[in-house]
Amino acid sequence: MPLHLNRLTISHFRSHLHVSLEPDARPVVLFGPNGAGKTNLIEAVSLFSPGRGMRRASAQDMTRRPESLGWKVSGLVETPEGLQDIAFQSEQGTPRQVRINDKPTPQTRLGELVRLLWLLPSMDRLWIEGAEGRRRFLDRMTLSFFPNHGEASLTYEKAMRERNRLLKDQVRDPAWYKALEAQMARTGALIHSNRMDALERIADAQQQASTSFPAAQLDLIQTEGEMPVGEADLRTALEESRFRDIASGRTLVGPHRADLYGVFATKGVPAADSSTGEQKALLISLVLSNARALVDDFGAAPIVLLDEVAAHLDATRRAALYDEISALGAQAWMTGTGPELFTELGSRAQYFEVTETDKGTAVTKRGGL
Ligand SMILES: Nc1ncnc2c1ncn2[C@@H]1O[C@H](COP(=O)(O)OP(=O)(O)O)[C@@H](O)[C@H]1O
Ligand SMILES: [Mg+2]
CATH class of the missing domain: 3.40.50.300 (P-loop containing nucleotide triphosphate hydrolases)
Structure with a gap:
């Protein structure tokens, strides 16, 4: 049914x-x-x-x-x-x-x-606008596979908001950061692994499908710098980033800095450089692949x-x-x-x-x- x-x-x-x-x-x-x-x-x-x-x-x-x-x-x-x-x-x-x-x-x-998945006219510019929209698109796909993804994201963001408040207040005492960073590391590692698993399922579904829509090759990248992914690495990276973060008033490392990089697979052209129609076709293709993967998964x-x-x-x-x-x-x-x-x-x-x-x-x- x-x-x-x-x-x-x-x-x-x-x-x-x-x-x-x-x-x-x-x-x-x-x-x-x-x-x-x-x-x-x-x-x-x-x-x-x-x-x-x-x-x-x-x-x-x-x-x-x-x-x-x-x-x-x-x-x-x-x-x-x-x-x-x-x-x-x-x-x-x-x-x-x-x-x-x-x-x-x-x-x-x-x-x-x-x-539930969606495609809206406002997403027509997804590939050429800022990383936030692509991250949201990725997280929507990820949530469709992993219902715990939403809660992990909320917990992560809440802890990050509190950490950012400390940064803005120029708090330097490590004791204030420890619990928040531990929470960010735990949920951040889960966010990352959920996203990677979702991308893998979508890639598999694209490979198996016979479809008239073009395949997109997707990669998770970091907007700048390195991407610590495991819980322990993320905790260390947050700790090491504190002084830099105080200077900029926000958290510069973690899964909230990730971006989704898409390539029009058969042409090898980045999605952002593809034609408007091709960009839309890639999104439709991804939604269809995601849906196909869910038939098996869910x-x-x-x-x-x-x-x-x-x-x-x-x-x-x-x-x-x-x-x-x-x-x-x-x-x-x-x-x-x-x-x-x-x-x-x-x-x-x-x-x-x-x-x-x-x-x-x-x-x-x-x-x-
Ligand atoms: N909170 C609201 N209360 C009353 N009307 C609203 C509200 N939010 C949006 N609208 C109105 O809903 C109308 C229909 O919007 P929409 O569903 O986007 O139409 P469409 O059929 O073109 O998709 C718009 O004219 C808008 O002004
Ligand atoms: Mg409308």
């Missing part, structure tokens, strides 16, 4: 007052004019994975304006562990609460149950969110993408301005039209496209 939502209910979330849809396991197409609320809908789906969702927005930003009452997103999700009733709620801008089958539940559990394809992905592909590439998604058996949520972008999918998907009305947005099931 593929992982999928079979009900999604949204209240007071972004532009949506109240929306409910009941999809089956097939890919979901959302079409409608600009501003109708398609991206907001898939943002709600992105909450079913640990973190702040695909726009990294605060609970406050997600609340429907101007009322600002708080919001609720809930869904019935078919998972390899059975049907789960999952709900997210934020009251008046407070951080969202997660409930699974009506019990407050930590995010790590959510990460075990639901695997037992089901992940839920995939593809925002406005069809618009940038020619008809042949589009047909290839739809074939590969159908073969995966993934519930891929795809948006586009009109149904004509999805003709090649035919009855392999289900269609919902998103329109704006006086009473908020309406989402209407459309058949026979």
Whole structure:
């Protein structure tokens, strides 16, 4: 049974007052004019994975304006562990609460149950912009394999923030640093090994796949200097870096300084130097490979969110993408301005039209496209 939502209910979330849809396991197409609320809908789906969702927005930003009452997103999700009733709620801008089958539940559990990947228009410049976006992309892929990755990252970042505060205050007493650095070393080593394992699985999946999308060769690199990776090495490196770090007011060594280097494999050209279309194709290829690897690893394809992905592909590439998604058996949520972008999918998907009305947005099931 593929992982999928079979009900999604949204209240007071972004532009949506109240929306409910009941999809089956097939890919979901959302079409409608600009501003109708398609991206907001898939943002709600992105909450079913640990973190702040695909726009990294605060609970406050997600609340429907101007009322600002708080919001609720809930869904019935078919998972390899059975049907789960999952709900997210934020009251008046407070951080969202997660409930699974009506019990407050930590995010790590959510990460075990639901695997979710996304590709957004804002990621079109991923290969040419700063390392942070690529790191986030890598960590999203890594989290899909290792549900503990999210918690390790949070713990690491919290310890680093505290260490950075000491650095800024020019604290020199080693005693203040020790516990924080030990924590950073422990979680940092896990972050690194998770990332490396994820890259290996994706590389294997790329090698085994017959796909019309180009393979990307990926490497983890350090933005500058060396990359201590084991727990003990990382602890030593942090200790040795203290004076340098005090001078710059931040931590200069560790996995938060890593970058993902991508090469268009068959051409040997760095992703950053590839054409805009090639860069997008590489990202699609990676998401598909990641999804294929999860079928073996997790037992089901992940839920995939593809925002406005069809618009940038020619008809042949589009047909290839739809074939590969159908073969995966993934519930891929795809948006586009009109149904004509999805003709090649035919009855392999289900269609919902998103329109704006006086009473908020309406989402209407459309058949026979
Ligand atoms: N918190 C919010 N409250 C009310 N409206 C919002 C909120 N956040 C975004 N919007 C509105 O949602 C509308 C639809 O956005 P979006 O889902 O991106 O549309 P599209 O269908 O083009 O993907 C936008 O016009 C935006 O102004
Ligand atoms: Mg949109």
